[in-house]
Amino acid sequence: MAHTIEVTGLRKRYGDVRAVDGVTFAVEEGEFFGILGPNGAGKTTALEIIEGLREPDEGEVSVLGMSPWPRNPALLPRIGVQLQASSFFERLTAREQLQTFGSLYGVPAGKADTMLELVGLDDKADVQVEKLSGGQAQRLSIACALVHDPEVVFLDEPTAALDPQARRNLWDVLREISRQGRTVVLTTHYMDEAEVLCDRVAIMDAGRILRLGPPAVLVRGLDAPSRISIPSGALTVEDAQALPGADQAADDGVSLTVTTRDPSAVIAAIAARDALDGVQIHGATLEDVFLQVTGREYRA
Structure with missing residues (x-):
C-alpha cells in the first residue's frame, strides 16, 4: 500500500x-x-x-x-x-x-x-x-x-x-x-x-x-507467562502448585492464581478436579510489552 x-x-x-x-x-x-x-x-x-x-x-x-x-x-x-x-x-x-x-x-x-x-x-x-x-x-x-x-x-x-x-x-x-x-x-x-x-x-x-x-x-513476541485464576478455596495453594505446568500459585483470599507457561496443561488439570467454575485466563497484553521496554519507574 x-x-x-x-x-x-x-x-x-x-x-x-x-x-x-x-x-x-x-x-x-x-x-x-x-x-x-x-x-x-x-x-x-x-x-x-x-x-x-x-x-x-x-x-x-x-x-x-x-x-x-x-x-x-x-x-x-x-x-x-x-x-x-x-x-x-x-x-x-x-x-x-x-x-x-x-x-x-x-x-x-x-x-x-x-x-x-x-x-x-x-x-x-x-x-x-x-x-x-x-x-x-x-x-x-x-x-x-x-x-x-x-x-x-x-x-x-x-x-x-x-x-x-x-x-x-x-x-x-x-x-x-x-x-x-x-x-x-x-x-x-x-x-x-x-x-x-x-x-x-x-x-x-x-x-x-x-x-x-x-x-x-x-x-x-513477549515471553510472558499466562495467569489462570479460579475462586479462592476451590483448590489449596499446595494443590495448585502441584498442577502439571504450574510455575507459581498464590491465593489472595478472593482468587487463586496460577502462573504458567503451559496454560492448556493447567486448565486440563483444573477441569479434572471439577474446579473450572469462575475460571479466568489472563495472557500478556500490550501493557506488558510497554512496561518491558520502557521500565516501571515513575514518570513525572
Missing part, C-alpha cells in the same frame, strides 16, 4: 534534551497508527513536527507526498489536527463552532449538523461550548478537525482525563473515522486504547522508537 506519511531520521533538541532522537517510520494509506510512550517520551513533539507545527532539527517528513514544514498551504486542507488542549470561540454553540471552523475551508454551513451527528452531539447543537462536559468537548474538538473532510487525521491524546464511559464513547467515534477510510495517527498512553483501535503501534521512550508493529504481534 502507498505510504501516506514517511518519517526518516527525525530529530528535535531543546538544549541538552533530545526530545526526538532519530525516529523513522511510515504510515500506510487508511491505517490507524498509534504512537505510545510515557510522559516525556517525545510522542507529542514528533506528532507536532509531522503536523507542521514545529521545525525539526534534522530528518525528513513527508505527508501525502509533501513536506509539512515550512507551513504548506497545499497540505493544510488535506489534514485534520486535534491537539491535546483545544480552544473554542467563547459563547458560540457547538453548531456555531463547527460552522466557524468549516468556513475557514469553504465548507457549507449545513455540514456542521452532519459532523455533530457523527460524533454523537446532535442533541447538543445549540448548547454553548462552555456548558459541554469534558467528553463532549473532546468529541466537538474531533468534529472540528474533521469538518473539512481531511484525508489524514492527527489525534493527540484525545481521551486524556476522560471517565471510562466517555472514553468508550469516543472510541466508537474513532472507529467510525477509521471505517471511512481516513488515515489516523493517534498518540496515547492508554495501552487498552491502542490495543483496541490501532492497526500498528510505535512504542517511544527518550525520543526513540523501541518497538514497532501490530499490537497482537508485539504481544505474541
